[in-house]
Amino acid sequence: MTKASPGTDPTGGRPVVPSRGALRPLGLGEVRVVDGFWATRQRVNGGATLDHGRSWMDKLGWTGNFTAARAGAGEVDRRGREFSDSEVYKLVEAMSWEVGRTASTDRDREVAELTELIALAQAPDGYLGTAFGGPGQRPRHSDLASGHELYCTGHLLQAAVARTRTGGAGPLLDIARRAADHVCDTFGPDGTWGICGHPNIEPALVELARLTGEQRYLDQAGLFVRRRGHRSLPQHHFGWAYYSDDVPVRDATVLRGHAVRALYLACGAVDVAVETGDDDLLAAVAAQFDRTLARRTHLTGGMGSRHMDEAFGEDFVLPPDRAYSETCAGVAAVMLAWRLLLATGVSRYADVIERILYNVVATAVSDDGRAFFYANTLHQRVRTVDVPTDEQQLGFGGGPRAPWFEVSCCLPNVARLLASLSAYLVTADDEGLRIHQYADADVDTRLPDGRRVALRMRTGYPDDGVVTVRVTATDGGGFPLTLRVPEWATGAVLVTPAGRRPAPPGPVTVRHAFVVGDEVRLELPLRPRFTHPDPRVDAVRGCVAVERGPVVYCAEALADEDLDTLRVDPGSLPVDVDGGVLVRARFTAPGERAWPYGPTPRRAPGAPLTGLRLLPYHRWARRGPATMRVWLPVT
């Protein structure tokens, strides 16, 4: 790699900066979300979630662990699970992106202060981790399978990358480099042949290599990716698939095992493939993700079927009941889809990102930004409980959203994504710009040939399907502007200075010598629609879901309606009503029987069809204790 002197990223900072690929991402300084759906969430994230996370980490002693480690306290005074350091790092990463987004000096000072705290715990040889190696603790790297040491280091590196790209090189980068050097010294070609039970160090090392130009970090990431899949970790109770150590990355055909582990590893593999020109590896991971999308993904874009091992199910095992769909898996899937989009330019990866953003990320966070779903079920049969106490552990989905969890990765993970979200909206391609996600956003960047272009995107999306992109600055001359027509958007229309034309799903490009004031308008049809599942998804046979644009809808009951007796008339198309979507449905309670299986199909007495109002899935469990279902049995 080219040696570089890392400083503030002139784009304002981007989480992923591949040195090659179909698309070049724009940064936080080039794309700003100014209003609408995501601006609200970014404000809440910056104004509440980051402080909320900080106060919990202080209260629980997770930040204090760094001071205690410096004091040599060892295990006696250590608080939290073995991976609690990583939550602090993720929070620092989120705060760093927030500095990039808002230029907040308070937040900048907070990152500096947390950096000083973290620095306390770094050993002279560069090792950094508060859970191992101290008095009364297990030796460093003595439990690669479950110890999460390299996982934590990965989050440290990602925090340092964010900090450097938004604030310039500084002490956190020094800390990260020394930690990364220690990893390379320990696990390099001449070191221990080890991998971490929880992948994450892989994409982190590549990104640090991209930032610093340090070839050694990239090589180490490549080593870690190549070592995976040879059952070198101890056999896990859930099998080697749990940590993707069952089959080499290059040979696997689908993502499997623990969803977040599998997705982080895939991110690292794409990063390595891109930086080393390993097209076979890239194609392998893309095929794995494609099959995962085709067979192992919930309608919401959520990934992971199983609570027990937080894992992907087998193909088409996607029961809505107790759907795991972990919030962190949503974040990780956005990270992977984004890398594949940048590498390949294939528009449907942006479709996937959109689906996850509106139906997992937006669902996971409470309106005040201080409570979260860890898991995102698609069917809540028993009414959610009242506000949980602080002490209550709610690790199994089912609302309401909780302020904290014993394992609280979802909170800072969503926070880092939301703070950096504007970097996921627009890219450059060979000649022009591509808009992947629609929001009220201002774009100000330079084309590959150096010409400046500024755009003002305005939309009521996802409530309204009209997206207007106005050119607000240009150095003149033509360039291609590409917009994404989502897969569901049949009948979309594109209006350009040259006229009006149909826009089929996929990328649609306008080539024009734009002048200031020129507008491109995309009209996406946002009629609510029924969606039918693949017949191999046993759990939702005989059901439809309702979607409108990228948003999945659900039935929610706050009172006594038994949603499990709901039957929707598939012959009456769903229609828009104020604040939701109306379907024709009835409640048809079958009589009670002593044994739920019998010689004849059970037909419930026919109640009259009435209108049933559905609400966006991401809005559920916000009005009080509720039951809910996404998949609706048909009459």
Place this chain on the structure above:
Amino acid sequence: MTKASPGTDPTGGRPVVPSRGALRPLGLGEVRVVDGFWATRQRVNGGATLDHGRSWMDKLGWTGNFTAARAGAGEVDRRGREFSDSEVYKLVEAMSWEVGRTASTDRDREVAELTELIALAQAPDGYLGTAFGGPGQRPRHSDLASGHELYCTGHLLQAAVARTRTGGAGPLLDIARRAADHVCDTFGPDGTWGICGHPNIEPALVELARLTGEQRYLDQAGLFVRRRGHRSLPQHHFGWAYYSDDVPVRDATVLRGHAVRALYLACGAVDVAVETGDDDLLAAVAAQFDRTLARRTHLTGGMGSRHMDEAFGEDFVLPPDRAYSETCAGVAAVMLAWRLLLATGVSRYADVIERILYNVVATAVSDDGRAFFYANTLHQRVRTVDVPTDEQQLGFGGGPRAPWFEVSCCLPNVARLLASLSAYLVTADDEGLRIHQYADADVDTRLPDGRRVALRMRTGYPDDGVVTVRVTATDGGGFPLTLRVPEWATGAVLVTPAGRRPAPPGPVTVRHAFVVGDEVRLELPLRPRFTHPDPRVDAVRGCVAVERGPVVYCAEALADEDLDTLRVDPGSLPVDVDGGVLVRARFTAPGERAWPYGPTPRRAPGAPLTGLRLLPYHRWARRGPATMRVWLPVT
């Protein structure tokens, strides 16, 4: 209770001997299974499973723990999980019933030898447990929630009851009494207000009270039952429901949480209710079990939906995929249904026992009796693996059956049930006899008024539906003979000395002055039939199952057929064919799509219907690696 001098039970031994109730159980000496379906399994159990279990427990050091405890080895030399003592006790219980069944002197010596081993570990104050209280171990009763100490003691007591009823009072009874006295001293009215995280001590104490006449044991069991449900145990990660400590036993409406825990507790509650005349408590538990059967039980009678917490799901959450249906929950449900049958005389509890025996117990054991399912899934999507290695832990269902598990409760649990099975077939009632389960069995007992009666029951059940009961000895005079017509058996016919008459589902009674040679014949129609699920069981909507008599059938694929594309024609009734049942079906693979959800229902191309042979569910995974499904989507 009446003080008694326990000796060999004149009936030959029974697991449950209530002092009151609608029915009086017959013992191993009064009912002998001589041939057919269960005789085969009893032979394999006695000839292979018991030795298999013993050799594993020796190899893994679980038996050696008792010697090591005597030597004061403490934690250093202790092997296995904290509840491994209970497996040894369960094996001793199984061997004791086997002594009752076969009068084997070898097995009798083995029980005596194991008793000497167990005795080594008993402390002077009566405490017996190898996992707590020794050097380097946690103090006794310092972890009631997870330590399983009282659970283990319960199994010790049950072993001693079995030993005493089949072999007479002896050292194992002395050991058990001293252990039970220690429990009463420690947890009695003046002792610690504690309960065990895993119920089992409750039914065990009642049975020891029944054996010995010791009121104190019954009182202690009642105390434990009353203490449960007040959240006195620490909050479990899975909630207090995990160990049924969320709601008092008397107030609960359904079984919930960890299935085996809930079922053992319910057994103890019924026992306490029966012995104390607490009809409200009895009615409460019966109602809980009835609702559990109506809403939380798989078609096979299997209980438990969830792997994660080995727990019942919510009402109607019964996905076949990863159905947990733990083998031990099957055994425990037989125990509970048997207690309720004895207490109430309600025939459908015998229906439940039959269902579980043929579809859970018979499924769990390999033909050679040396391998077991821990969990009994109803849908295997990915082919089962080849024979697992000894070291391989297979805790999650999916075949083939494994020779051992880290937690290997299923093996001795099934073994104790099979060894004592003949005690579950026939009872006396106020005047006569009731036959609950059909098998080739010889009965020789006395009526409540003291007259001797002997019966010879012969049948090809469950393959054939004709059951013949011939009177082979009688002291003369009439008595009522009651047979059970299962719920599914519409059109059954009863042929008696008085003629032929229809026999509707439920108990059917013949009152006759039987003489030797008289026959009663029950003709149960064993046509294969389609079974439809309650529409609230989301996971099997649009599916049928096939049953024949008490046996659930399944589709099994050894080769490349994709059972997930199978569609059965519900218009063509299933028919008997050699070795199975034939349905009309087609395989209709839908084309591949990048996203499994779309705007139109996916209709697969219509392949011609052909005959598909189903096999009994309990026969699956015996012919090699296979996929399998019980619930079959219809065309």
